[in-house]
Amino acid sequence: MRTANIACARSIAIKRPIRLGAASALLLACAVSVGVGAAMAAPPMPAQPVVPLNADPVFPFxxxxxxxxxxxxxxxxxxxxxxxxxxxxxxxxxxxxxxxxxxxxxxxxxxxxxxxxxxxxxxxxxxxxxxxxxxxxxxxxxxxxxxxxxxxxxxxxxxxxxxxxxxxxxxxxxxxxxxxxxxxxxxxxxxxxxxxxxxxxxxxxxxxxxxxxxxxxxxxxxxxxxxxxxxxxxxxxxxxxxxxxxxxxxxxxxxxxxxxxxx
Known part of the structure; x- marks a missing residue:
């Protein structure tokens, strides 16, 4: 994720000054790109077992x-x-x-x-x-x-x-x-x-x-x-x-x- 953030920052720095709206769009695109990459890299969460609710309303006793x-x-x-x-x-x-x-x-x-x-x-x-x-x-x-x-x-x-x-x-x-x-x-x-x-x-x-x-x-x-x-x-x-x-x-x-x- 740090590499992706640096790449996005450099991309903005080497271009000519751009309007605020375009910069915002570019930052948003970088964030989406980073998020997608992180999601793809993260291992899948193991399935959580379903714990049945206790039917007794006073279970602590x-x-x-x-x-x-x-x-x-x-x-x-x-x-x-x-x-x-x-x-x-x-x-x-x-x-x-x-x-x-x-x-x-x-x-x-x-x-x-x-x-x-x-x-x-x-x-x-x-x-x-x-x-x-x-x-x-x-x-x-x-x-x-x-x-x-x-x-x-x-x-x-x-x-x-x-x-x-x-x-x-x-x-x-x-x-x-x-x-x-x-x-x-x-x-x-x-x-x-x-x-x-x-x-x-x-x-x-x-x-x-x-x-x-x-x-x-x-x-x-x-x-x-x-x-x-x-x-x-x-x-x-x-x-x-x-x-x-x-x-x-x-x-x-x-x-x-x-x-x-x-x-």
Whole structure:
């Protein structure tokens, strides 16, 4: 290409002065000539394989969902277990270590909205029916821009599905928690919490307020209970949740000697 450019420049220099229009035409001809030569010299691009699009609109969660299926098939099912279902607040909770005297199944996956949980619902269920169920979802929905009414509808839909599938299991919905980084969402969270709580008795579940224990004396989220990201709780924060949920479980589903602990 450099040789072609020099040749074109020399061709212009050795001729008598020409009008601007002719010079422009000559430069254009040189550029076209260079482009054609480069195109002819370049090796043909190899054919690119056609990659089929993934039909699953929430593909990023597939690995986690597959892991749940592998856990179901890995060994004997955990009987008389409490199912913990929801987003990263469930996933990051050391469920087995926090509830030593009962069997547990953790089905939390990070970043999940209620719509994601509903999408994967059947694949999230344990191999055998749980003795009780604890649910935390909805916070990510609001953070993604969903309205409180839409979030409430999805949460109630999920809780109704769980009630229909497990008619005898006590079910608890954990209130949307306050956190430093999402404090501006607090009014919308309060709206969802109030709406869900109002449906608890009619729809057969219990509403547990797990947000108040995360507030400092000034009414703001206690930063000492959260990780540096200001969103997820640390061990001290989870201790607060464990105490509340453990008290509820002791009341509605006291541990049985034969209960197996989740691995």
């Amino acid at each position: 597939s690995n986690e969902i597959d892991a749940f299926a592998r856990a179901n098939a890995a060994g004997p099912p955990v009987r008389d277990a409490t199912l913990f279902l929801g987003s990263s607040s469930i996933r990051l909770w050391d469920i087995a270590g926090s509830f030593h005297d009962i069997g547990t199944v953790n089905r939390g996956f990070g970043g999940a909205t209620t719509a994601h949980v509903l999408h994967y619902y059947k694949r999230l269920l344990p191999a055998v029916p749980p003795r009780s169920v604890v649910v935390y979802v909805g916070e990510n929905d609001l953070a993604a821009g969903a309205t409180p009414d839409a979030v409430t509808r999805d949460i109630v839909t999920l809780l109704k599905k769980l009630r229909a599938d497990y008619p005898r299991a006590p079910i608890a919905f954990l209130s949307l928690k306050p956190s430093p980084i999402r404090w501006t969402l607090r009014p919308k969270m309060a709206q969802v919490n109030a709406a869900v709580a109002s449906r608890a008795k009619a729809d057969g579940f219990v509403y547990l307020d797990v947000g108040t224990v995360l507030l400092a004396r000034d009414g703001l989220p206690d930063a000492s209970l959260f990780r540096p990201d200001g969103l997820h709780m640390n061990a001290r924060g989870y201790q607060r949740w464990t105490g509340l949920v453990d008290d509820w479980l002791d009341h509605v589903a006291p541990p049985r000697p034969a209960a197996e602990k989740a691995s």
